[in-house]
Amino acid sequence: MREHRRFVGGFEVIEFADAAEVEALRARQSVPAEFDLRWAFEYGSEVAELRALYEKGKLAQWNAEHDVDWSVPCGPGEWIVTAEGSLLAQVLKLMGRDEQTQRAAAFEEIAYLISQLLHGEQAALQLCGQLTNGCEKMDEKWYAASQVADEARHVEVFSKLLQRKLGEIHPISPTLKILLEMLLQAPSVREKTLGMQTLFEGMAVGIMDLLRSQSRNPLLTEVLRRVEQDEARHAAFGVLMMRRVVRRASADERAQMEDWCFSVLEALNANQQLDMLALLGPKYWIEPEAVVRMTTALPNFAQLNCLPYMHTVVPNLKNLGLLTERSEAEWRRVGMLVDRREVEALLSAAGPV
Ligand SMILES: [Fe+2]
Ligand SMILES: [Fe+2]
Numbered sequence: 560m561r562e563h564r565r566f567v568g569g570f571e572v573i574e575f576a577d578a579a580e581v582e583a584l585r586a587r588q589s590v591p592a593e594f595d596l597r598w599a600f601e602y603g604s605e606v607a608e609l610r611a612l613y614e615k616g617k618l619a620q621w622n623a624e625h626d627v628d629w630s631v632p633c634g635p636g637e638w639i640v641t642a643e644g645s646l647l648a649q650v651l652k653l654m655g656r657d658e659q660t661q662r663a664a665a666f667e668e669i670a671y672l673i674s675q676l677l678h679g680e681q682a683a684l685q686l687c688g689q690l691t692n693g694c695e696k697m698d699e700k701w702y703a704a705s706q707v708a709d710e711a712r713h714v715e716v717f718s719k720l721l722q723r724k725l726g727e728i729h730p731i732s733p734t735l736k737i738l739l740e741m742l743l744q745a746p747s748v749r750e751k752t753l754g755m756q757t758l759f760e761g762m763a764v765g766i767m768d769l770l771r772s773q774s775r776n777p778l779l780t781e782v783l784r785r786v787e788q789d790e791a792r793h794a795a796f797g798v799l800m801m802r803r804v805v806r807r808a809s810a811d812e813r814a815q816m817e818d819w820c821f822s823v824l825e826a827l828n829a830n831q832q833l834d835m836l837a838l839l840g841p842k843y844w845i846e847p848e849a850v851v852r853m854t855t856a857l858p859n860f861a862q863l864n865c866l867p868y869m870h871t872v873v874p875n876l877k878n879l880g881l882l883t884e885r886s887e888a889e890w891r892r893v894g895m896l897v898d899r900r901e902v903e904a905l906l907s908a909a910g911p912v
Contacts, residue, residue: 560573560734560737560826563576564829567831567848567851567852567855568851568855568856569855570831570851570855571829572829572830572831572833572851573734573826573829573833574830574833574837574847575733575734575833575834575837576837581733584733584736584737585731585733590740590743590744591744592689592743592744593746594689594692594693594746595693596692596693597692597693597694599694599695599697601696601697602697603697604697604698605696605697605698606696606698606699606799606803608799609696609698609699609701609702609796609799609800610698610701612702612792612795612799613698613701613702613705615792616702616705616706616709616789616792617705619789619792620708621785622712623712623715623716623719624715624719626785627716627778627781627785628778628781629723629778631777631778631781632778633720633725633778633779634666634724635662635666635726636662637662637775637776638662638665638775639665639666639669639776639779640665640669640770640774640775640776640779641773641775642661642665643773644669644770644773644774645661645664645669646668646832646835646836646854647661647664647665647667647668647839647840647843647845648661648662648664648665648668650843650845650850651664651843651845654844654845656843664839664843667839668835668839669770669779670721670725670726670727671835671838671839672766672770672835673717673721673725674721674727674728674729674730674731675729675731675732675735676717676763676766676767677714677717677718677721677728678731678732678735678736678739679735679739679759679763680710680713680717681710681714682739682742682743682755682759683706683713683755683759683793684707684710684711684713684714685743686742686743686751686755687704687706687707687710688707689743690706690748690751690752691703691704691707693747693748693751694748699800702796703796706793706796709793712789713786713789716782716785716786717782717786720778720779720782729838730838732830732834732835734826734827734830735827735834738823738826738827739759741754741823742754742755749804750819752797752800752801752804753804753816753819753820753881754823755797756793756794756796756797756800756801757794757797757798757801757820757875757876757879758820758823758824758872760790760793760794760796760797761797761870761871761872761875762827762868762871762872763790764787764790764791764794764870764871765866765867765868765869765870765871766867767783767787767790768787768870769867769870770783771783791871794871797875798875801879801881805879805880805881813880813881814885816881817881817882817883817885817886818886820876820882821889821890824868824872824895825889825893825895828864828868828893828894828895829893831851831854831855832850832851833847833851836850836851860894861894861896861897862897862901862902862905863905864894864895865894865895865896865897865902866902868890868895868896869896869897869902873890873895873896882896
């Protein structure tokens with residue numbers, strides 16, 4: 560994505576400005592993925608922690624059609640999140656636009672965000688199918704297969720939420736599509752596990768937790784709570800798998816993995832919602848670059864920006880030894896990491912959520 564990088568103020572962003580290129584990227588549905596599948600002839604349990612996680616997952620199954628109360632109203636006439644939960648609403652408020660416009664923009668922005676989570680869920684569904692094939696041990700295959708069922712349920716629940724309540728499924732962000740395809744095309748279980756299970760699952764938990772704390776709609780809260788519980792288990796699988804990989808890796812290999820993790824999340828961070836702003840901004844007289852220039856120049860930009868990263872990904876990577884003093888300054892430079900005390904101060908200043 561190097562050709563899509565440029566500076567906006569002092570911040571380097573990734574932006575897809577060419578509409579025809581974005582269209583072509585979205586239209587490509589077939590992705591060649593060469594990947595070896597493995598037999599496992601040891602049918603007894605070899606990794607007790609994974610077997611326990613698999614058992615936990617079986618007990619925590621739920622039904623997206625019957626366990627969710629779809630009769631709860633959720634529509635554009637209400638604030639489904641607090642005003643602070645929507646970038647567009649905050650910008651429109653600064654622009655002096657009326658509350659109805661702010662509310663409508665917040666509603667569309669959440670539909671956009673849930674759409675991106677939905678597309679991410681589809682990628683997780685496909686990637687876990689690959690892991691079921693590629694993992695070496697039967698415990699890993701069982702767990703990965705159980706996650707396939709979880710991810711199918713997440714695709715189901717988010718697509719129903721969008722179709723029944725939020726009105727529209729927005730197309731996938733080009734930045735997200737490129738990153739997810741990179742993981743789907745990765746040739747090894749190690750990269751797939753690190754990328755999807757550790758980075759993207761961890762990000763999903765962080766984003767969903769933040770969104771749930773800002774939700775004002777009981778249906779949205781309920782759906783997020785249920786999905787988040789499953790995602791926390793998936794992120795735990797990533798840590799259990801990667802702990803064994805990292806233990807066996809040489810210092811050079813560990814450094815490579817550390818740099819790779821940073822590069823994947825830095826690309827996600829560098830988009831700074833430009834894909835969303837490009838799609839929805841024009842409808843609300845909003846100029847994407849001006850918004851990014853304004854937000855990245857805020858004195859507390861890093862404290863706000865780091866929240867989804869610091870929720871699960873940062874502690875898990877530190878725990879694995881894949882976020883060390885070597886790369887920490889880079890994480891801080893792009894606003895993905897601050898001292899925990901600063902986050903706590905920000906959250907307590909915002910009051911109970
Ligand atoms: Fe999921
Ligand atoms: Fe997941």
